[in-house]
Amino acid sequence: MSLKTLGLTLIIALGLSGCVRTNTIFPDPLRENLTFNWEVVSVEANVSRDLTTTTVNGQMPDVDIIWREDGPGDVYLQVQAIMEETMAQAVSQMQNSVKGNRKVILITDLVQFHSLTERARSNIGGIHNIDFNLTVVDAATREILAGPAYIEADVTAFGGAAATAAVARGETMRVRIIQRVSDVIATYLGIAGDRAVQSGSIVEIGR
Secondary structure (H helix, E strand, O other): OOHHHHHHHHHHHHHHOEEEEEEEEOOOOOOHHHHOOEEEEEEEEEOOOOOOEOOOOOOOOOOOEEOOOOOOOOHHHHHHHHHHHHHHHHHHHHHHHOOOOEEEEEEEEEEEEEOOOHHHHHOOOEEEEEEEEEEEEEOOOOOEEEEEEEEEEOEEEOOHHHHHHHHHOOOOHHHHHHHHHHHHHHHHHOOOHHHOOOOEEEEEEEO
16 A cells, blocks of 8 residues: 555545543442452443434434444343443442342443444444443442443454454454443452453544
């Protein structure tokens, strides 16, 4: 590829999608002496119907929720199911290593779940922007034990040939989102072990 062609390609890419920060942001992890006695008995994912969404197949619709991989349906319920599975995967590390006496519930209140449209998925990809508030409450009294903690757990979103190759490896958008976001939640809970992630930002192309 010539330098002229490369430059034109970059200009087109930047025209389709801007440079933004991919964020992994969460408060300081909870102390072990707080969480070691917990037994998570339930997870609750709240996805408000006030959050905006669209079925328009644009490059970057300016709405709160974009999710297409599950096909047509109630996108609010689809995202709720993803967040519930994400929390369950995160706390499985706690359940395997800790036999707590205090039963707790993990709750997320969604702020943003902006994945890729079909158009974005077919070309340069972007970022899965996953933002939410996480709260831990006593299962019996609903006393707040931790949080609400604002968490941003963005995930690099493949496009074009890279997306096709990822799916062939079993790395669907759902799989990648659940793995990354569950690792972020587990890190905040102080139970991630060798899957702990670092907070911070990197510059990529996306919404």
